[in-house]
Amino acid sequence: MTRSAHVIVVGGGIGGLAAALGLLRAGQRVTLLEQVASLGEVGAGLSITPNAGKALDFLGLGDVLGRIGNTPPAGQIRHFQTGATLVNLPQDQSREKYGKPLYHVHRADLHAALAAAVAALDAGCLHTGCEVRHVDSRADGVRVTLADGTAIDADWLVGADGIHSRVRAELMGPDRPNFTGYVAWRGLIPGELVEPALLDPPLCMTVGPRRMLMRYPLRRGALVNFVAIARRTAWMEEGWSVRSERHELLDEFADFESHTLRLLALTPVDRLFKWGLFDRDPLPGWTRGRATLLGDAAHAMPPFTGQGAVMALEDAAILGRAAAATPDPDELMQRYEAARLPRVTAALVMSRARSELYFADDPLQQVRALGAGMAELRTLYDYDAATVPV
Numbered sequence: 387m388t389r390s391a392h393v394i395v396v397g398g399g400i401g402g403l404a405a406a407l408g409l410l411r412a413g414q415r416v417t418l419l420e421q422v423a424s425l426g427e428v429g430a431g432l433s434i435t436p437n438a439g440k441a442l443d444f445l446g447l448g449d450v451l452g453r454i455g456n457t458p459p460a461g462q463i464r465h466f467q468t469g470a471t472l473v474n475l476p477q478d479q480s481r482e483k484y485g486k487p488l489y490h491v492h493r494a495d496l497h498a499a500l501a502a503a504v505a506a507l508d509a510g511c512l513h514t515g516c517e518v519r520h521v522d523s524r525a526d527g528v529r530v531t532l533a534d535g536t537a538i539d540a541d542w543l544v545g546a547d548g549i550h551s552r553v554r555a556e557l558m559g560p561d562r563p564n565f566t567g568y569v570a571w572r573g574l575i576p577g578e579l580v581e582p583a584l585l586d587p588p589l590c591m592t593v594g595p596r597r598m599l600m601r602y603p604l605r606r607g608a609l610v611n612f613v614a615i616a617r618r619t620a621w622m623e624e625g626w627s628v629r630s631e632r633h634e635l636l637d638e639f640a641d642f643e644s645h646t647l648r649l650l651a652l653t654p655v656d657r658l659f660k661w662g663l664f665d666r667d668p669l670p671g672w673t674r675g676r677a678t679l680l681g682d683a684a685h686a687m688p689p690f691t692g693q694g695a696v697m698a699l700e701d702a703a704i705l706g707r708a709a710a711a712t713p714d715p716d717e718l719m720q721r722y723e724a725a726r727l728p729r730v731t732a733a734l735v736m737s738r739a740r741s742e743l744y745f746a747d748d749p750l751q752q753v754r755a756l757g758a759g760m761a762e763l764r765t766l767y768d769y770d771a772a773t774v775p776v
Protein backbone atom coordinates (compact mmCIF):
# COMPACT_ATOMS: atom_id res chain seq x y z
CA MET A 387 0.00 0.00 0.00
CA THR A 388 1.34 3.50 -0.84
CA ARG A 389 1.80 5.93 2.03
CA SER A 390 -0.53 8.95 1.74
CA ALA A 391 1.40 12.13 0.98
CA HIS A 392 1.94 14.72 3.70
CA VAL A 393 0.98 18.25 2.62
CA ILE A 394 1.48 21.51 4.49
CA VAL A 395 -1.20 24.16 3.95
CA VAL A 396 -0.01 27.63 4.98
CA GLY A 397 -2.89 29.90 6.04
CA GLY A 398 -6.24 29.16 7.66
CA GLY A 399 -8.50 31.63 5.82
CA ILE A 400 -11.36 30.56 3.57
CA GLY A 401 -8.90 29.29 0.94
CA GLY A 402 -6.58 27.39 3.30
CA LEU A 403 -9.38 25.68 5.24
CA ALA A 404 -11.20 24.73 2.04
CA ALA A 405 -7.95 23.37 0.58
CA ALA A 406 -7.32 21.33 3.74
CA LEU A 407 -10.84 19.94 3.52
CA GLY A 408 -10.46 18.98 -0.15
CA LEU A 409 -7.10 17.34 0.51
CA LEU A 410 -8.25 15.41 3.61
CA ARG A 411 -11.22 14.11 1.63
CA ALA A 412 -8.74 13.01 -1.06
CA GLY A 413 -6.81 10.99 1.53
CA GLN A 414 -3.83 13.29 2.02
CA ARG A 415 -2.21 13.82 5.41
CA VAL A 416 -2.56 17.56 6.12
CA THR A 417 -0.75 19.97 8.43
CA LEU A 418 -2.37 23.42 8.35
CA LEU A 419 -0.27 26.25 9.76
CA GLU A 420 -2.02 29.52 10.68
CA GLN A 421 -0.21 32.48 12.19
CA VAL A 422 -2.98 33.85 14.43
CA ALA A 423 -3.31 32.43 17.94
CA SER A 424 -6.91 31.30 17.44
CA LEU A 425 -9.33 31.17 14.54
CA GLY A 426 -11.99 33.75 15.37
CA GLU A 427 -14.78 35.99 14.12
CA VAL A 428 -13.13 38.07 11.41
CA GLY A 429 -14.55 39.83 8.36
CA ALA A 430 -17.87 41.01 7.02
CA GLY A 431 -20.29 40.04 4.26
CA LEU A 432 -19.32 37.96 1.22
CA SER A 433 -21.35 37.24 -1.91
CA ILE A 434 -21.15 33.52 -2.51
CA THR A 435 -22.18 33.04 -6.12
CA PRO A 436 -23.55 29.76 -7.56
CA ASN A 437 -20.13 28.61 -8.79
CA ALA A 438 -18.89 28.71 -5.18
CA GLY A 439 -22.00 26.86 -4.04
CA LYS A 440 -21.07 24.06 -6.44
CA ALA A 441 -17.50 23.96 -5.08
CA LEU A 442 -18.87 23.76 -1.53
CA ASP A 443 -21.16 20.90 -2.62
CA PHE A 444 -18.09 19.05 -3.85
CA LEU A 445 -16.36 19.70 -0.51
CA GLY A 446 -19.31 18.14 1.34
CA LEU A 447 -20.71 21.43 2.64
CA GLY A 448 -23.66 21.72 0.29
CA ASP A 449 -26.16 22.23 3.10
CA VAL A 450 -24.20 24.93 4.93
CA LEU A 451 -25.11 27.91 2.78
CA GLY A 452 -28.83 27.36 3.32
CA ARG A 453 -28.17 27.47 7.06
CA ILE A 454 -25.80 30.46 7.30
CA GLY A 455 -26.70 32.46 4.18
CA ASN A 456 -29.38 34.85 2.99
CA THR A 457 -30.54 34.71 -0.60
CA PRO A 458 -30.64 38.34 -1.73
CA PRO A 459 -34.06 39.96 -1.70
CA ALA A 460 -35.24 42.16 -4.57
CA GLY A 461 -33.49 45.52 -4.38
CA GLN A 462 -32.79 48.85 -6.00
CA ILE A 463 -30.01 51.03 -7.35
CA ARG A 464 -30.51 54.60 -6.19
CA HIS A 465 -29.23 58.07 -6.96
CA PHE A 466 -26.82 59.36 -4.31
CA GLN A 467 -28.39 62.80 -3.88
CA THR A 468 -32.07 62.43 -4.61
CA GLY A 469 -32.47 58.83 -3.42
CA ALA A 470 -34.52 58.26 -6.59
CA THR A 471 -34.72 54.68 -7.83
CA LEU A 472 -32.56 54.31 -10.94
CA VAL A 473 -33.09 50.57 -11.40
CA ASN A 474 -35.25 47.93 -9.73
CA LEU A 475 -33.21 44.79 -9.15
CA PRO A 476 -35.47 41.73 -9.37
CA GLN A 477 -35.23 38.76 -7.03
CA ASP A 478 -32.08 36.82 -7.91
CA GLN A 479 -32.77 33.97 -10.38
CA SER A 480 -29.55 32.00 -9.83
CA ARG A 481 -31.24 28.88 -8.50
CA GLU A 482 -33.38 28.59 -11.64
CA LYS A 483 -30.60 29.56 -14.07
CA TYR A 484 -27.47 28.01 -12.57
CA GLY A 485 -28.81 25.32 -10.26
CA LYS A 486 -27.65 27.07 -7.08
CA PRO A 487 -28.80 30.25 -5.33
CA LEU A 488 -26.54 33.23 -4.73
CA TYR A 489 -26.04 33.72 -0.99
CA HIS A 490 -24.85 36.53 1.20
CA VAL A 491 -22.93 35.15 4.17
CA HIS A 492 -20.89 36.49 7.04
CA ARG A 493 -17.29 35.48 6.33
CA ALA A 494 -16.97 34.29 9.94
CA ASP A 495 -19.88 31.84 9.53
CA LEU A 496 -18.44 30.29 6.38
CA HIS A 497 -15.01 30.18 7.98
CA ALA A 498 -16.40 28.45 11.10
CA ALA A 499 -18.25 25.87 8.97
CA LEU A 500 -15.08 25.06 7.03
CA ALA A 501 -13.02 24.82 10.23
CA ALA A 502 -15.59 22.46 11.80
CA ALA A 503 -15.59 20.26 8.69
CA VAL A 504 -11.78 20.05 8.72
CA ALA A 505 -11.72 19.31 12.45
CA ALA A 506 -14.32 16.56 12.00
CA LEU A 507 -11.95 14.77 9.61
CA ASP A 508 -8.72 15.47 11.51
CA ALA A 509 -8.85 17.76 14.54
CA GLY A 510 -5.08 17.41 14.98
CA CYS A 511 -4.21 18.94 11.61
CA LEU A 512 -5.00 22.57 12.57
CA HIS A 513 -2.08 24.42 14.14
CA THR A 514 -2.57 28.05 15.18
CA GLY A 515 0.14 30.43 16.39
CA CYS A 516 2.43 29.12 13.61
CA GLU A 517 3.82 31.89 11.44
CA VAL A 518 5.70 30.55 8.44
CA ARG A 519 8.86 32.56 7.74
CA HIS A 520 10.74 30.46 5.19
CA VAL A 521 9.88 27.89 2.58
CA ASP A 522 12.51 25.65 1.05
CA SER A 523 10.91 23.93 -1.92
CA ARG A 524 13.04 21.18 -3.49
CA ALA A 525 12.40 18.62 -6.23
CA ASP A 526 11.47 15.92 -3.71
CA GLY A 527 9.81 17.77 -0.83
CA VAL A 528 9.48 20.96 1.20
CA ARG A 529 10.70 22.33 4.51
CA VAL A 530 9.07 25.30 6.23
CA THR A 531 10.60 27.21 9.09
CA LEU A 532 8.34 28.93 11.58
CA ALA A 533 8.97 32.23 13.36
CA ASP A 534 10.09 30.30 16.48
CA GLY A 535 12.66 28.37 14.43
CA THR A 536 10.75 25.07 14.26
CA ALA A 537 11.27 23.24 10.95
CA ILE A 538 8.57 21.03 9.43
CA ASP A 539 9.06 18.73 6.45
CA ALA A 540 6.41 17.49 4.03
CA ASP A 541 6.04 16.00 0.58
CA TRP A 542 4.48 19.15 -0.85
CA LEU A 543 2.94 22.49 0.16
CA VAL A 544 0.09 24.85 -0.62
CA GLY A 545 0.53 28.55 0.14
CA ALA A 546 -2.91 29.95 1.01
CA ASP A 547 -1.61 32.82 3.10
CA GLY A 548 -3.53 35.65 1.48
CA ILE A 549 -2.71 38.82 -0.40
CA HIS A 550 0.45 39.50 1.67
CA SER A 551 1.64 35.92 1.03
CA ARG A 552 5.00 35.06 2.52
CA VAL A 553 4.98 31.80 0.57
CA ARG A 554 4.53 33.65 -2.74
CA ALA A 555 7.47 35.91 -1.93
CA GLU A 556 9.61 32.93 -0.93
CA LEU A 557 8.79 31.01 -4.11
CA MET A 558 8.60 33.77 -6.70
CA GLY A 559 10.63 36.59 -5.17
CA PRO A 560 9.08 39.79 -3.87
CA ASP A 561 6.65 41.65 -6.11
CA ARG A 562 4.84 44.90 -5.46
CA PRO A 563 1.11 44.91 -4.79
CA ASN A 564 -0.74 47.46 -6.93
CA PHE A 565 -2.91 50.07 -5.25
CA THR A 566 -6.09 50.05 -7.33
CA GLY A 567 -6.91 53.67 -6.52
CA TYR A 568 -9.88 52.70 -4.33
CA VAL A 569 -10.61 52.52 -0.63
CA ALA A 570 -13.41 50.41 0.82
CA TRP A 571 -15.12 50.77 4.17
CA ARG A 572 -16.77 47.60 5.42
CA GLY A 573 -19.17 47.83 8.32
CA LEU A 574 -21.65 45.70 10.23
CA ILE A 575 -24.59 47.32 12.02
CA PRO A 576 -26.77 45.37 14.47
CA GLY A 577 -30.21 45.17 12.83
CA GLU A 578 -32.00 46.17 16.04
CA LEU A 579 -30.36 49.63 15.90
CA VAL A 580 -31.84 50.44 12.52
CA GLU A 581 -35.33 51.87 12.01
CA PRO A 582 -37.16 49.96 9.23
CA ALA A 583 -37.44 53.03 6.95
CA LEU A 584 -33.64 53.03 6.54
CA LEU A 585 -33.74 49.45 5.25
CA ASP A 586 -36.36 49.88 2.58
CA PRO A 587 -35.52 48.07 0.36
CA PRO A 588 -33.30 45.64 2.32
CA LEU A 589 -30.81 45.36 -0.57
CA CYS A 590 -29.73 48.69 -1.97
CA MET A 591 -26.86 50.07 -3.99
CA THR A 592 -26.37 53.83 -4.01
CA VAL A 593 -24.22 55.34 -6.75
CA GLY A 594 -22.61 58.74 -6.81
CA PRO A 595 -19.64 60.34 -8.56
CA ARG A 596 -16.57 58.14 -8.03
CA ARG A 597 -18.29 56.40 -5.11
CA MET A 598 -20.63 53.52 -4.49
CA LEU A 599 -22.31 51.99 -1.47
CA MET A 600 -23.90 48.56 -1.24
CA ARG A 601 -25.83 47.21 1.73
CA TYR A 602 -27.61 43.95 2.41
CA PRO A 603 -28.83 41.96 5.41
CA LEU A 604 -26.83 39.13 6.99
CA ARG A 605 -27.83 36.48 9.52
CA ARG A 606 -31.53 36.86 8.64
CA GLY A 607 -31.38 40.59 9.32
CA ALA A 608 -29.58 40.43 12.66
CA LEU A 609 -26.83 42.44 10.93
CA VAL A 610 -26.81 45.00 8.14
CA ASN A 611 -23.64 44.68 6.07
CA PHE A 612 -22.32 47.51 3.94
CA VAL A 613 -19.39 48.11 1.63
CA ALA A 614 -18.71 51.73 0.70
CA ILE A 615 -16.05 52.36 -1.94
CA ALA A 616 -14.44 55.64 -2.98
CA ARG A 617 -11.59 56.70 -5.22
CA ARG A 618 -8.37 57.85 -3.61
CA THR A 619 -5.11 58.87 -5.17
CA ALA A 620 -2.96 57.11 -2.58
CA TRP A 621 -3.13 54.80 0.41
CA MET A 622 -1.17 56.20 3.32
CA GLU A 623 -2.03 53.79 6.13
CA GLU A 624 0.28 51.13 7.54
CA GLY A 625 -1.96 48.13 6.93
CA TRP A 626 -4.40 47.30 4.15
CA SER A 627 -7.29 46.84 6.57
CA VAL A 628 -7.39 49.26 9.46
CA ARG A 629 -9.96 50.64 11.90
CA SER A 630 -11.66 53.75 10.60
CA GLU A 631 -13.21 56.66 12.43
CA ARG A 632 -16.89 57.05 11.64
CA HIS A 633 -16.46 60.74 10.73
CA GLU A 634 -13.99 59.79 7.99
CA LEU A 635 -16.62 57.63 6.30
CA LEU A 636 -19.33 60.26 6.81
CA ASP A 637 -17.07 63.00 5.39
CA GLU A 638 -16.32 60.93 2.30
CA PHE A 639 -20.05 60.39 1.63
CA ALA A 640 -21.26 63.76 3.01
CA ASP A 641 -23.17 64.68 -0.17
CA PHE A 642 -25.20 61.43 -0.12
CA GLU A 643 -28.89 61.62 0.80
CA SER A 644 -29.91 61.57 4.45
CA HIS A 645 -31.13 57.93 4.70
CA THR A 646 -27.70 56.69 3.72
CA LEU A 647 -25.92 59.00 6.14
CA ARG A 648 -28.24 58.14 9.02
CA LEU A 649 -27.57 54.47 8.42
CA LEU A 650 -23.79 54.86 8.22
CA ALA A 651 -23.82 56.91 11.43
CA LEU A 652 -25.17 53.85 13.29
CA THR A 653 -22.06 51.74 12.60
CA PRO A 654 -20.46 50.70 15.89
CA VAL A 655 -16.87 51.97 15.92
CA ASP A 656 -15.47 48.50 16.58
CA ARG A 657 -17.24 47.17 13.47
CA LEU A 658 -15.94 49.68 10.94
CA PHE A 659 -12.82 48.94 8.94
CA LYS A 660 -11.33 50.48 5.87
CA TRP A 661 -9.33 48.69 3.25
CA GLY A 662 -6.92 49.99 0.69
CA LEU A 663 -7.86 47.88 -2.31
CA PHE A 664 -4.82 46.21 -3.77
CA ASP A 665 -4.27 43.52 -6.33
CA ARG A 666 -1.30 41.75 -7.82
CA ASP A 667 -0.40 41.18 -11.42
CA PRO A 668 -1.32 37.70 -12.66
CA LEU A 669 1.55 35.21 -12.43
CA PRO A 670 2.46 32.95 -15.38
CA GLY A 671 2.57 30.00 -12.94
CA TRP A 672 2.08 29.28 -9.26
CA THR A 673 4.28 26.24 -8.68
CA ARG A 674 7.97 26.03 -7.77
CA GLY A 675 9.42 22.62 -6.94
CA ARG A 676 7.01 20.99 -4.52
CA ALA A 677 5.05 24.13 -3.57
CA THR A 678 2.09 25.87 -5.14
CA LEU A 679 -0.26 28.78 -4.35
CA LEU A 680 -4.03 29.12 -3.85
CA GLY A 681 -6.57 31.87 -3.19
CA ASP A 682 -5.41 35.48 -2.77
CA ALA A 683 -1.79 34.29 -2.48
CA ALA A 684 -2.04 33.14 -6.10
CA HIS A 685 -4.44 35.69 -7.59
CA ALA A 686 -5.42 38.63 -5.37
CA MET A 687 -8.01 40.60 -7.34
CA PRO A 688 -9.95 43.79 -6.66
CA PRO A 689 -13.38 43.06 -5.15
CA PHE A 690 -15.47 44.58 -7.98
CA THR A 691 -16.74 41.17 -9.09
CA GLY A 692 -16.98 39.75 -5.52
CA GLN A 693 -15.06 36.64 -6.60
CA GLY A 694 -11.97 36.51 -4.36
CA ALA A 695 -13.24 33.99 -1.81
CA VAL A 696 -15.34 32.30 -4.49
CA MET A 697 -12.25 31.62 -6.61
CA ALA A 698 -10.41 30.28 -3.54
CA LEU A 699 -13.25 27.78 -2.98
CA GLU A 700 -13.10 26.69 -6.61
CA ASP A 701 -9.30 26.33 -6.32
CA ALA A 702 -9.73 24.10 -3.26
CA ALA A 703 -12.22 21.79 -4.94
CA ILE A 704 -9.98 21.41 -8.01
CA LEU A 705 -6.89 20.81 -5.86
CA GLY A 706 -8.79 18.06 -4.00
CA ARG A 707 -9.83 16.48 -7.29
CA ALA A 708 -6.25 16.61 -8.60
CA ALA A 709 -5.00 14.95 -5.41
CA ALA A 710 -7.63 12.23 -5.74
CA ALA A 711 -6.65 11.66 -9.38
CA THR A 712 -2.95 11.00 -8.82
CA PRO A 713 -0.66 10.24 -5.86
CA ASP A 714 2.21 12.12 -7.56
CA PRO A 715 2.56 15.64 -6.06
CA ASP A 716 4.26 17.03 -9.17
CA GLU A 717 1.52 15.79 -11.44
CA LEU A 718 -1.31 16.92 -9.16
CA MET A 719 0.09 20.45 -8.80
CA GLN A 720 0.55 20.63 -12.55
CA ARG A 721 -3.04 19.47 -13.15
CA TYR A 722 -4.37 21.93 -10.55
CA GLU A 723 -2.50 24.87 -12.01
CA ALA A 724 -3.44 24.05 -15.61
CA ALA A 725 -7.13 23.81 -14.65
CA ARG A 726 -7.19 27.00 -12.61
CA LEU A 727 -4.79 29.55 -14.06
CA PRO A 728 -6.82 30.61 -17.16
CA ARG A 729 -10.05 30.84 -15.16
CA VAL A 730 -8.77 33.00 -12.31
CA THR A 731 -6.72 35.19 -14.63
CA ALA A 732 -9.92 35.90 -16.59
CA ALA A 733 -11.77 36.77 -13.36
CA LEU A 734 -8.93 39.06 -12.26
CA VAL A 735 -8.88 40.87 -15.60
CA MET A 736 -12.69 41.19 -15.51
CA SER A 737 -12.58 42.67 -12.03
CA ARG A 738 -9.89 45.20 -12.96
CA ALA A 739 -11.75 46.29 -16.08
CA ARG A 740 -14.92 47.05 -14.11
CA SER A 741 -13.34 49.49 -11.68
CA GLU A 742 -13.04 52.52 -13.98
CA LEU A 743 -16.55 51.98 -15.35
CA TYR A 744 -18.26 51.54 -11.97
CA PHE A 745 -16.77 54.73 -10.59
CA ALA A 746 -17.57 57.19 -13.36
CA ASP A 747 -18.68 60.75 -12.58
CA ASP A 748 -22.26 60.32 -13.74
CA PRO A 749 -24.64 57.97 -11.85
CA LEU A 750 -26.46 57.02 -15.07
CA GLN A 751 -23.17 55.96 -16.63
CA GLN A 752 -22.45 53.94 -13.46
CA VAL A 753 -25.82 52.22 -13.72
CA ARG A 754 -25.17 51.21 -17.34
CA ALA A 755 -21.74 49.88 -16.36
CA LEU A 756 -23.21 47.94 -13.43
CA GLY A 757 -25.81 46.31 -15.69
CA ALA A 758 -23.12 45.24 -18.18
CA GLY A 759 -20.84 44.14 -15.32
CA MET A 760 -23.50 41.96 -13.69
CA ALA A 761 -24.22 40.30 -17.05
CA GLU A 762 -20.51 39.62 -17.55
CA LEU A 763 -20.13 38.35 -14.00
CA ARG A 764 -22.91 35.84 -14.54
CA THR A 765 -20.79 34.17 -17.25
CA LEU A 766 -18.66 32.87 -14.36
CA TYR A 767 -21.60 31.18 -12.61
CA ASP A 768 -21.88 28.12 -14.86
CA TYR A 769 -18.50 26.73 -13.84
CA ASP A 770 -18.79 23.53 -11.83
CA ALA A 771 -15.57 22.62 -10.00
CA ALA A 772 -16.90 19.08 -9.53
CA THR A 773 -17.08 18.34 -13.26
CA VAL A 774 -14.65 20.56 -15.24
CA PRO A 775 -11.66 18.62 -16.64
CA VAL A 776 -8.72 18.34 -14.22
Ligand code: FAD
Pocket residue numbers: 396397398399400401402419420421422431432433434516517518519546547548549550551552553570572613661680681682683689692693694695696697698
Ligand atom coordinates in the same frame (compact mmCIF):
# COMPACT_ATOMS: atom_id res chain seq x y z
P1 FAD B 1 -7.11 35.25 3.58
O1 FAD B 1 -8.54 35.28 3.95
O2 FAD B 1 -6.35 36.54 3.61
O3 FAD B 1 -6.41 34.19 4.54
C1 FAD B 1 -5.01 34.07 4.65
C2 FAD B 1 -4.68 33.43 6.00
O4 FAD B 1 -3.28 33.16 6.04
C3 FAD B 1 -5.00 34.33 7.19
O5 FAD B 1 -5.71 33.61 8.16
C4 FAD B 1 -3.62 34.75 7.67
O6 FAD B 1 -3.59 35.00 9.08
C5 FAD B 1 -2.78 33.54 7.30
N1 FAD B 1 -1.35 33.85 7.11
C6 FAD B 1 -0.81 34.91 6.44
N2 FAD B 1 0.52 34.84 6.45
C7 FAD B 1 0.85 33.72 7.14
C8 FAD B 1 2.09 33.11 7.49
N3 FAD B 1 3.26 33.65 7.11
N4 FAD B 1 2.08 31.96 8.20
C9 FAD B 1 0.89 31.39 8.57
N5 FAD B 1 -0.31 31.93 8.29
C10 FAD B 1 -0.33 33.07 7.56
N6 FAD B 1 -14.73 37.76 -2.05
C11 FAD B 1 -15.87 37.12 -2.44
O7 FAD B 1 -15.81 35.96 -2.87
N7 FAD B 1 -17.10 37.73 -2.34
C12 FAD B 1 -17.23 39.03 -1.90
O8 FAD B 1 -18.34 39.55 -1.84
C13 FAD B 1 -16.03 39.74 -1.51
N8 FAD B 1 -16.10 41.02 -1.06
C14 FAD B 1 -14.94 41.67 -0.71
C15 FAD B 1 -15.00 43.02 -0.30
C16 FAD B 1 -13.83 43.71 0.06
C17 FAD B 1 -13.92 45.16 0.45
C18 FAD B 1 -12.57 43.01 0.03
C19 FAD B 1 -11.31 43.72 0.45
C20 FAD B 1 -12.50 41.68 -0.36
C21 FAD B 1 -13.68 41.00 -0.76
N9 FAD B 1 -13.64 39.66 -1.19
C22 FAD B 1 -14.78 39.04 -1.59
C23 FAD B 1 -12.34 38.95 -1.32
C24 FAD B 1 -12.13 37.93 -0.23
O9 FAD B 1 -12.28 38.53 1.05
C25 FAD B 1 -10.72 37.31 -0.35
O10 FAD B 1 -10.44 37.07 -1.71
C26 FAD B 1 -10.65 35.99 0.37
O11 FAD B 1 -11.00 36.12 1.71
C27 FAD B 1 -9.22 35.41 0.28
O12 FAD B 1 -9.13 34.23 1.05
P2 FAD B 1 -7.70 33.56 1.31
O13 FAD B 1 -7.97 32.36 2.18
O14 FAD B 1 -6.99 33.36 0.02
O15 FAD B 1 -6.86 34.65 2.10
